[in-house]
Amino acid sequence: MTLAPYACDPAQTRGRRFDEPPAPTRTAFQRDRDRIVHSTAFRRLVYKTQVFLNHEGDLFRTRLTHSLEVAQLGRSVARSLCLNEDLVEAIALAHDLGHTPFGHAGQDVLNECMQSHGGFEHNLQSLRVVDQLEARYPQFDGINLCFETREGILKHCSVANAQALEAREPHGVARRFIDNTRPSLEAQLCNLTDEIAYNSHDMDDGVRSGLIDMAQLAQVPLFAQHHGLALQEYPGLAAAHNQRRLLYETIRRMLSAQVYDLIAHSSATIERAAPSSVDAVRGLPSLLGFSSDMREQSRDLKRFLFANLYRHPQVHQTRIMATRIVRELFAAYLAQPHEISAGFGVGLDGAAESNDTPERMVADYIAGMTDRFAVHEHERLTGERLLGSITGLGETGGL
Numbered sequence: 001m002t003l004a005p006y007a008c009d010p011a012q013t014r015g016r017r018f019d020e021p022p023a024p025t026r027t028a029f030q031r032d033r034d035r036i037v038h039s040t041a042f043r044r045l046v047y048k049t050q051v052f053l054n055h056e057g058d059l060f061r062t063r064l065t066h067s068l069e070v071a072q073l074g075r076s077v078a079r080s081l082c083l084n085e086d087l088v089e090a091i092a093l094a095h096d097l098g099h100t101p102f103g104h105a106g107q108d109v110l111n112e113c114m115q116s117h118g119g120f121e122h123n124l125q126s127l128r129v130v131d132q133l134e135a136r137y138p139q140f141d142g143i144n145l146c147f148e149t150r151e152g153i154l155k156h157c158s159v160a161n162a163q164a165l166e167a168r169e170p171h172g173v174a175r176r177f178i179d180n181t182r183p184s185l186e187a188q189l190c191n192l193t194d195e196i197a198y199n200s201h202d203m204d205d206g207v208r209s210g211l212i213d214m215a216q217l218a219q220v221p222l223f224a225q226h227h228g229l230a231l232q233e234y235p236g237l238a239a240a241h242n243q244r245r246l247l248y249e250t251i252r253r254m255l256s257a258q259v260y261d262l263i264a265h266s267s268a269t270i271e272r273a274a275p276s277s278v279d280a281v282r283g284l285p286s287l288l289g290f291s292s293d294m295r296e297q298s299r300d301l302k303r304f305l306f307a308n309l310y311r312h313p314q315v316h317q318t319r320i321m322a323t324r325i326v327r328e329l330f331a332a333y334l335a336q337p338h339e340i341s342a343g344f345g346v347g348l349d350g351a352a353e354s355n356d357t358p359e360r361m362v363a364d365y366i367a368g369m370t371d372r373f374a375v376h377e378h379e380r381l382t383g384e385r386l387l388g389s390i391t392g393l394g395e396t397g398g399l
Helices: 028-037 040-047 063-081 085-094 103-112 120-135 147-153 161-167 175-179 185-209 221-233 242-274 278-281 292-310 313-335 358-367 369-384
Strands: none
Touching: 028 147, 040 063, 040 120, 040 221, 063 085, 063 185, 063 242, 063 278, 063 358, 085 147, 103 278, 103 313, 120 278, 120 358, 147 161, 147 185, 147 358, 161 175, 185 292, 221 292, 242 292, 313 358, 313 369
16 A cells, blocks of 8 residues: 555654664564564453443453554555555554553552652553563564554653753654644544444443443434444344344444545645644644534543443442552552562663663553452462452562
8 A cells, every 4th residue: 555645754754763774574563563463462452340340241342452553544544545554553453562451440540559650641651561561582682563553652742851851862853742743643543443342342342241221322313323223224233132233233333424524524634734744744733523413422432431430339449449459450560579479670671771670660560460469469468359250360460
């Protein structure tokens, strides 16, 4: 496929932190994708919460399946916009590598624990994983990804953290948060397909869990519209035994509508702005997005999921237990650093910078845990089991 002039060309990458000879059979972004897929942090995503903990059911999404869905949607849109599919896939697969166990509950409490020590941001942690914490190569820490991939991974960043990163890497991936410029269109696209993916699969998982139902979802205009169209075309889906098929068909139509709207609206915006290069994109307002109508429908869906699923009493109760696990693990490891697995941290495998504080090393270790390893460690250190039976551990924790 011919790339648009405003797409990221792997032959014109701004390079890696450490120089390496090019791969003979892969572009720079294909190489990044492969390194991400082979990383330890990527494999751990299979046991990290999206909404429902791993032990609550085998078919609920995890961070890994979510990342795969974001990558699939991203590649589909990138192809239509003549953007670099390989870069979009690499960013999508890596965007949650720094996420804590127990989803946003784990992130929020780890940020609280780290308030006096620089805080915790999962996007910044994802960058930290690929830049430092993966210890796979003899020449450098991290997996030495291209600038463009790292830029896309750092979706959000506080100004304070951006300034700290800029001091270590002048005119690097954090500069845009200081200059208020934009990332590549490939990075912008991943932000949007992330949103489309989690809105859609959280509906599916919410109904599967029994915490929400299609009657409730019918309050959401986007769902109601495509639910009605599905029934109009396939009246047999109204039967009780076809309710699962009806849900799938409705969500499929919603996904398609959002993707086609994103492509159409973004194509028109790009045509009006007429950026001649990737650098031109960086100086313009965000060029990718939904039409105003679809944007409002997406917001309605988000509001519904927040009120009825993410704040459901059952989810909230699990969140309370997860919060307690992370907080108590943080305190336990600070008080007993010898309990951290051998081979992790300063002076052990070189995976963390020599000036890292004990608090940062503990945050790195906890952020790298899967849900079930965190539950196991909490029980080992405190004698309490706060969340259900989770078996088949076989982990060493950390990164």
